[in-house]
Amino acid sequence: MSAVTVMQNNNKLGPEEFGEIRRLVYESIGVNLTEPKKALVVSRLSRRLKELRLDTFAQYLRYLKSDPQEIGTFFNCLTTNVTSFFREAHHFEYLQNTFLPALESNFSPKTGGRKIRAWSAGCSTGEEPYTLAMVLEDYFRGKKGWGVDILASDINTETLEKARRGIYRRQEVKGISYDYLRKHFKLGAGPNQGLFKVKENLQKMITFCQLNLASLENYPVGDPFDFIFCRNVFIYFDKPTRARVLRRFHQHLLPGGLLFLGHSESIDLTDEESGQWRSVKHTVYEKLP
Numbered sequence: 001m002s003a004v005t006v007m008q009n010n011n012k013l014g015p016e017e018f019g020e021i022r023r024l025v026y027e028s029i030g031v032n033l034t035e036p037k038k039a040l041v042v043s044r045l046s047r048r049l050k051e052l053r054l055d056t057f058a059q060y061l062r063y064l065k066s067d068p069q070e071i072g073t074f075f076n077c078l079t080t081n082v083t084s085f086f087r088e089a090h091h092f093e094y095l096q097n098t099f100l101p102a103l104e105s106n107f108s109p110k111t112g113g114r115k116i117r118a119w120s121a122g123c124s125t126g127e128e129p130y131t132l133a134m135v136l137e138d139y140f141r142g143k144k145g146w147g148v149d150i151l152a153s154d155i156n157t158e159t160l161e162k163a164r165r166g167i168y169r170r171q172e173v174k175g176i177s178y179d180y181l182r183k184h185f186k187l188g189a190g191p192n193q194g195l196f197k198v199k200e201n202l203q204k205m206i207t208f209c210q211l212n213l214a215s216l217e218n219y220p221v222g223d224p225f226d227f228i229f230c231r232n233v234f235i236y237f238d239k240p241t242r243a244r245v246l247r248r249f250h251q252h253l254l255p256g257g258l259l260f261l262g263h264s265e266s267i268d269l270t271d272e273e274s275g276q277w278r279s280v281k282h283t284v285y286e287k288l289p
């Protein structure tokens with residue numbers, strides 16, 4: 001989409017329509033589209049308008065209301081999905097060097113099996129949960145009694161589809177060490193030349209599902225988690241939404257469980273609405289009872 005087209009469409013998105021889009025997105029998925037995001041909204045939705053051969057945002061809003069299928073595509077257009085393998089690598093180092101050894105020292109294989117439960121909430125195209133799977137597989141390989149179970153969720157159905165496929169371009173796997181790449185990916189041949197596919201044993205450790213963190217319903221996530229990664233998602237939420245989500249993460253963590261946030265995100269430890277947390281490291285928080 002050219003800059004000229006975006007500028008023309010920017011003028012076509014009136015304050016009322018932008019207000020309606022903002023309200024719909026905020027009330028449904030908690031994403032707070034502030035005024036400076038208007039150009040981004042125009043650029044992303046203009047592509048959709050073009051696909052549907054619609055001329056104006058008013059027409060698009062009417063279409064959105066008339067077709068219940070469209071709402072998912074609308075959210076897919078408006079979420080930001082930037083991610084990468086081993087992003088914010090210090091979190092994975094903390095797991096390997098501090099958290100997992102502590103868990104291990106409190107466990108005796110004689111008392112039965114122990115399953116590590118992790119949640120990547122806002123997993124985008126899958127790089128984050130696959131990184132977790134590689135790190136956990138690597139750590140527990142050959143150790144008796146341990147299992148790994150990772151839940152990976154997002155609101156965006158397109159990114160989830162890519163995550164489930166587990167196929168990445170060379171450029172996308174550049175953050176993975178040669179060792180891990182060799183161990184956990186298959187190199188494509190023929191028409192898939194240059195593509196890397198996650199091996200099945202790693203894929204089997206992860207369950208992908210669509211989950212709206214801003215939903216008022218209970219999260220259908222099962223047993224409590226040892227740790228939750230929710231990185232670079234809170235930046236799109238306002239304070240009340242963050243507090244609500246934090247309180248629920250608190251409920252879904254085991255005692256002593258950890259929450260990992262993105263590099264520019266933090267918990268206001270004085271805010272009782274968010275549950276009781278202790279900061280153990282920059283952007284890493286432990287649940288307090």
Ligand SMILES: C[S@@+](CC[C@H](N)C(=O)[O-])C[C@H]1O[C@@H](n2cnc3c(N)ncnc32)[C@H](O)[C@@H]1O
Pocket residue numbers: 029030031079080081082083084087121122123124125128153154155156159211212213214215230231232233236262
């Ligand atoms: C920038 S990506 C972060 C990906 C990954 N966690 C990371 O740090 O690399 C933010 C993700 O949050 C998802 N998201 C936004 N609002 C959401 C909501 N209400 N519920 C679930 N996921 C949401 C987006 O679809 C997007 O994939």
